[in-house]
Amino acid sequence: MPIHLCGRALSVTSTVQERFASASACAKARVFFPDPDIDGSEEALKTGLAKPDDRALLNAQEESRAYRAALAALDRFAPGKKGLFRKRQGVSRASFFDEENERQARAAAEAINADMRRLGEIESERTKNEALRASLAPWLAVDAPLDSTDGVLSLLFGTVGATVTDDALRALSDSLSGLLTWQQASSDKTLRYLLIACHKSVKEQALSALRELGFSTVSFRGLCGTAEENDKKLEAALAALESERREIERRVEGFGGNRETLLEASDRAAILLRREEAKSRLVETDKVFLLEGWLPADRCTALEKALEPFTCAVETREPAEDEYPQVPVQLRNNKLTRPLNMVTEMYSLPAYGTLDPNPLMAPFFILFYGIMMADMGYGLLMMIASVIIGKKYRPKGTSGELFSLLGLCGLSTFIVGAMTGGFFGDFLTQLVAIVSPGTVFALPKLFDPLDDLTMILIGSMALGLVQIITGMAISLIEKCKRKKFLDAFFEEITWWIVFLGIALAVLKKGTAVLYLGCALVLLGPIVQGKGWGKLTGVFGSIYNHVTGYFGDILSYTRLMALMLAGSVIAQVFNMLAAMPGNVIAFLIISMLGNAMNFGLNLLGCYVHDLRLQCLEFFNKFYVDGGKPFRPMTLDTEYVDLQ
Numbered sequence: 341m342p343i344h345l346c347g348r349a350l351s352v353t354s355t356v357q358e359r360f361a362s363a364s365a366c367a368k369a370r371v372f373f374p375d376p377d378i379d380g381s382e383e384a385l386k387t388g389l390a391k392p393d394d395r396a397l398l399n400a401q402e403e404s405r406a407y408r409a410a411l412a413a414l415d416r417f418a419p420g421k422k423g424l425f426r427k428r429q430g431v432s433r434a435s436f437f438d439e440e441n442e443r444q445a446r447a448a449a450e451a452i453n454a455d456m457r458r459l460g461e462i463e464s465e466r467t468k469n470e471a472l473r474a475s476l477a478p479w480l481a482v483d484a485p486l487d488s489t490d491g492v493l494s495l496l497f498g499t500v501g502a503t504v505t506d507d508a509l510r511a512l513s514d515s516l517s518g519l520l521t522w523q524q525a526s527s528d529k530t531l532r533y534l535l536i537a538c539h540k541s542v543k544e545q546a547l548s549a550l551r552e553l554g555f556s557t558v559s560f561r562g563l564c565g566t567a568e569e570n571d572k573k574l575e576a577a578l579a580a581l582e583s584e585r586r587e588i589e590r591r592v593e594g595f596g597g598n599r600e601t602l603l604e605a606s607d608r609a610a611i612l613l614r615r616e617e618a619k620s621r622l623v624e625t626d627k628v629f630l631l632e633g634w635l636p637a638d639r640c641t642a643l644e645k646a647l648e649p650f651t652c653a654v655e656t657r658e659p660a661e662d663e664y665p666q667v668p669v670q671l672r673n674n675k676l677t678r679p680l681n682m683v684t685e686m687y688s689l690p691a692y693g694t695l696d697p698n699p700l701m702a703p704f705f706i707l708f709y710g711i712m713m714a715d716m717g718y719g720l721l722m723m724i725a726s727v728i729i730g731k732k733y734r735p736k737g738t739s740g741e742l743f744s745l746l747g748l749c750g751l752s753t754f755i756v757g758a759m760t761g762g763f764f765g766d767f768l769t770q771l772v773a774i775v776s777p778g779t780v781f782a783l784p785k786l787f788d789p790l791d792d793l794t795m796i797l798i799g800s801m802a803l804g805l806v807q808i809i810t811g812m813a814i815s816l817i818e819k820c821k822r823k824k825f826l827d828a829f830f831e832e833i834t835w836w837i838v839f840l841g842i843a844l845a846v847l848k849k850g851t852a853v854l855y856l857g858c859a860l861v862l863l864g865p866i867v868q869g870k871g872w873g874k875l876t877g878v879f880g881s882i883y884n885h886v887t888g889y890f891g892d893i894l895s896y897t898r899l900m901a902l903m904l905a906g907s908v909i910a911q912v913f914n915m916l917a918a919m920p921g922n923v924i925a926f927l928i929i930s931m932l933g934n935a936m937n938f939g940l941n942l943l944g945c946y947v948h949d950l951r952l953q954c955l956e957f958f959n960k961f962y963v964d965g966g967k968p969f970r971p972m973t974l975d976t977e978y979v980d981l982q
Contacts, residue, residue, distance in 0.1 A: 418596030445605030479567035669966035679745035689966030710752025712902035722750025761785030765910025804896025811960030
């Protein structure tokens, strides 16, 4: 099954005057524009080709950032209705591209961002003033100007350690013939804050002696007047800043009514940005431009028709094999398999020219999830959530695929739950027993996870074997296409013979097939290896394949384990809820317990299912490394264009 390839290399040459219109037509046809292979080399300059001026791109980037910053400000000061999902509003194209709406949005964004810049300045000033107030706090008791200049009397503000005693300071004063005195402004556990006054003639001696006591000078540059006077000024400044801050926040909050306009503008700016990014990938001369990209094969006709009104030459071709690593990949599946795109993209896109794993993985992924969850009540919740969220919020991209997958897995969970008779565990059985003591009620079921463990275990491993053999079959076909017949025979067919031989031996139908398979296992490395590689290959083949295949098969026992765990936990909670013998208490406790069980299994089953697909299934045939196909389109994040 070939993957959908963006399989045509595209070259468009047109006049510079028509470059925007031509590029827009290409965008409608969903063309992917990679960066051009043009640099500033002498060879490129000889051709006259060069990249267009990127000022428009920079402006588009700035505009997009401005709208996002404005929306972030509104989320902070004027948060809209909160919810797990945001409903996308439908907007007409005429309204979306209306110039008046654009002007209003730009004006609102400019005003909001200007206010936010001022808020940043206010915060910076506030921090600075608070730090300055903190530095002045120890000196509030000193009635001396902080900007005092040396005259006859020199004033020194500074600190010494808390261990420096008054006796040491008096000894210093005595050594200077009493021409030095001090005042303690304040103290703490580590420091004493001192104002030193000394005669100008002994200032240098005083400083030298003070340094021996650990004296550190404190500077108040830019401040005049006393510490208390400056503290009052700073307090008033902080109050003014706080008042201005509140006023700005109220003003930004008042722009809350512009949210929808700004959301539209943000989407419009994002589209403009993608357009300018595409234009930046063009190369041009004074008269013509050249555009190169990748186009889905089924869009060639549409592109040619879209470009008919323009003076341009269009060329499409199949990519050469050496271009495969550069060709972008677009997964194209039906409604059943499309939700699995998120699983594949989370792992890695398949390389160009290989298989799309989604159609092959979808039945297994959906079935395995249902087996592990296995409860009609949980499946019903999943389907309801998928429908409601899909209809009300209309999520797109990965989110849309996630909830579509949730609905499919919910259907599978409901069906398997019907087979096991599970509806929030044994919820109905316990409820009927409370309402009508002595009445025994149970939903019909094909098998019970607690009573039929052996059957479920064998069934889980059998399903695993089916998926592994499917992966081996895909690998066989791919190897045959590449004419690697020996690899296909010894890697896949040989081990199918081994599996068949084991099955026949278990059924007591003879061991000849098993012996044949074992012989082929030993023969493969001998035929394919060289020198000592033949001997080492034998041991490596046996060890790797035995541990690999049988380890993979055993890994599928998690299907049984999660089914059993979910069923047991649900029944335990229902049993605990039934102990009071009260319907209301039962409903409350059971709902809480089942909600926890549902949440844990919802994530746990997804993780284990993903592991089975990526590790046990994909490693048989999958070739990753594909580049995503991201065409320039009118994709929007917040609104739906109608």
